[in-house]
Amino acid sequence: MSRLTKGIAAKKAGAAPGTLIHIGQKKAERVKITLIDYGPETFYEGELESIDACLAFIHKPTITWINIDGLHDIEFIEKIGKLFNLHPLIMEDIVDTRQRPKLEDFEDYLFFTFKMLFFGDGDQIVKFDQISLILGDRFLISFQEMESDIFSPVRERIRRTKGRIRKMGCDYLAYSLIDATVDHYFSILEILGARIEILEEEIQSKPTAETLKRIYQLKREMIYLRKHILPMREIVTVLQKNLSPLIGANISPFLTDVYDHTIQIMDAVESFRDILTGLLDVYLSTVSNRLNEVVKVLTIISTLFIPLTFLAGVYGMNFKYMPELEWRWGYFSVLSIMVIVALLMIFYFKKKKWL
Numbered sequence: 001m002s003r004l005t006k007g008i009a010a011k012k013a014g015a016a017p018g019t020l021i022h023i024g025q026k027k028a029e030r031v032k033i034t035l036i037d038y039g040p041e042t043f044y045e046g047e048l049e050s051i052d053a054c055l056a057f058i059h060k061p062t063i064t065w066i067n068i069d070g071l072h073d074i075e076f077i078e079k080i081g082k083l084f085n086l087h088p089l090i091m092e093d094i095v096d097t098r099q100r101p102k103l104e105d106f107e108d109y110l111f112f113t114f115k116m117l118f119f120g121d122g123d124q125i126v127k128f129d130q131i132s133l134i135l136g137d138r139f140l141i142s143f144q145e146m147e148s149d150i151f152s153p154v155r156e157r158i159r160r161t162k163g164r165i166r167k168m169g170c171d172y173l174a175y176s177l178i179d180a181t182v183d184h185y186f187s188i189l190e191i192l193g194a195r196i197e198i199l200e201e202e203i204q205s206k207p208t209a210e211t212l213k214r215i216y217q218l219k220r221e222m223i224y225l226r227k228h229i230l231p232m233r234e235i236v237t238v239l240q241k242n243l244s245p246l247i248g249a250n251i252s253p254f255l256t257d258v259y260d261h262t263i264q265i266m267d268a269v270e271s272f273r274d275i276l277t278g279l280l281d282v283y284l285s286t287v288s289n290r291l292n293e294v295v296k297v298l299t300i301i302s303t304l305f306i307p308l309t310f311l312a313g314v315y316g317m318n319f320k321y322m323p324e325l326e327w328r329w330g331y332f333s334v335l336s337i338m339v340i341v342a343l344l345m346i347f348y349f350k351k352k353k354w355l
Contacts, residue, residue, distance in 0.1 A: 020074045020088075024097030027129070027146035028070035036065045038158050040167050045159070051080055063170055064139040065158075069147040071095050071130075084109075084141065086134065094143050097130040101231035103238050110135040110246055112174070112235065115228040116150055116181050117188050126188060126221050128228060131181065135174045135246055142177065150184055151177060171247045175254050178236070182261045185229060189268050192221060196272060199279055207283050215280050222273045229269065233262040300354065304345055308338050 033048040039062040048054060057064045071077065071094065081091040090111050093099050101114035112133040117126050129148060134141040142151075154176045157165050165172060195218060202211050236259045239247055315324065315334055324330045349355045 020078060020091055020095050022072050022074060022095045024071070024095075024130070024145065026072045028072070031068065031070035031073045031076050032147060034067045034069075036067075036155065036158055037062050038065075038166055039063065043159065043161075043166075045155075051076070051083060055083070058139050061138070063173060065173060066139065066141045067151070068141065068143045069145075071097070071143060071145055080141070084134065084136075090134070094132045097145060099130060101228060101235060103235045105244050108136065110174075110244055112178070114178070114181060114232055114235065116144075116148065117185060117225070117228065118148070118150075119188070119191065124217070126192075126224055131177075133174055133177065135170055137246065138170055140170050140173050140177075151180055154180055168250075169248060171251050172254070175239075175251055175258065178232075179254070179258050179261075182232060182258055182265070185225075185265050186261075188225070189265065189272070192218065192225075192272060193268075196275055196279070200275075203279055203283050203286060207286055212280075212283055215276060215283060219273070219276050219280075222269055222276065225269050226266070226273075229262065229265055233259065233266065236262060296354070300349060304342055307341050307345070311338055311341075 033051060033054075035044075035046060035048055035054055035057065037044040037057045037060065042062055044057075051066075054064065054066050068080070074095065077091055077095055080086070081088065086109075087106060090104070090106070093111070093113060099113045102112075104111045110133075112131075112135070114131055115128040116131050117128050119126060129145045130143075132143040134143075154165070154173075157163050157176070160166075165176060195214070199211065199214060199218070202208075236255055240252060240255045240259065242249060242252065311334060315322075315330075324334075327333075346355070
């Protein structure tokens with residue numbers, strides 16, 4: 001969390017419940033409102049200048065999807081809450097981007113909030129965009145921190161005259177948005193999996209301090225993913241129980257499919273965590289072995305020079321009465337002894353397989 005975010009969070013301390021304070025980064029220059037109204041035979045899509053313009057659609061027998069990009073305009077968010085008679089605590093959760101993914105039932109509508117994960121431009125760190133959904137009887141409002149293309153496949157399916165989504169209700173639309181988000185997690189895991197493979201090859205060849213840094217970064221990413229993906233399984237589990245009249249029984253098979261995807265994703269995350277833990281152990285063992293090899297070489301060199309240093313020290317003493325000092329072949333004899341001692345020690349080291 002940035003210092004700016006911490007400062008805003010501090011301002012919220014002690015505020016009355018339901019007080020709207022945007023906590024998070026401003027990711028959109030302006031609030032953008034897009035509306036898609038559709039039925040089996042009808043379709044309308046456009047960008048609205050104001051939220052009041054959607055009133056002409058929400059009383060129709062068609063399905064109305066209102067998408068809001070940008071959460072920083074508190075007055076605008078308050079206006080939406082009053083227009084659709086939303087609970088103040090829900091509006092507070094929408095503008096607080098630190099929310100844990102969850103599902104809440106308010107009888108007339110359901111409130112979802114979860115995370116869309118992505119990589120920043122040229123960035124190696126996983127970031128998130130909070131997505132909130134308000135699911136009513138024949139309308140759905142989605143809130144995003146910024147404009148993204150994660151829901152583009154869903155929009156394309158609605159634009160086509162053929163397809164199940166045009167014949168289904170709002171509950172199927174909500175499922176489609178959740179499914180698109182969960183499927184996007186697979187692409188994030190695919191990228192992270194490729195990075196882990198690169199690390200495996202690097203550790204086997206020539207690991208560096210940068211390698212250790214990337215291992216710890218990926219371990220943090222796994223914790224981050226688990227924190228935001230695991231609650232999605234809880235959301236889908238609650239939807240599967242079909243406790244709300246807003247969720248039809250015909251959606252259950254599709255929710256089961258999403259649940260299976262969340263299980264696969266969590267299994268992949270846990271596997272990546274285990275692999276990274278193993279890579280960390282391998283890295284530490286490799287570095288330790290390399291250090292041991294260096295120490296081993298230095299120790300052998302030092303050991304070789306211990307007797308040689310002793311001989312050189314003995315004959316380096318300047319006593320007057322040392323018979324060898326007057327010997328004509330003394331110098332060459334001492335050098336020969338040194339060479340013989342060194343060779344004998346090397347032979348001994350090789351016999352012990354220390355070399």
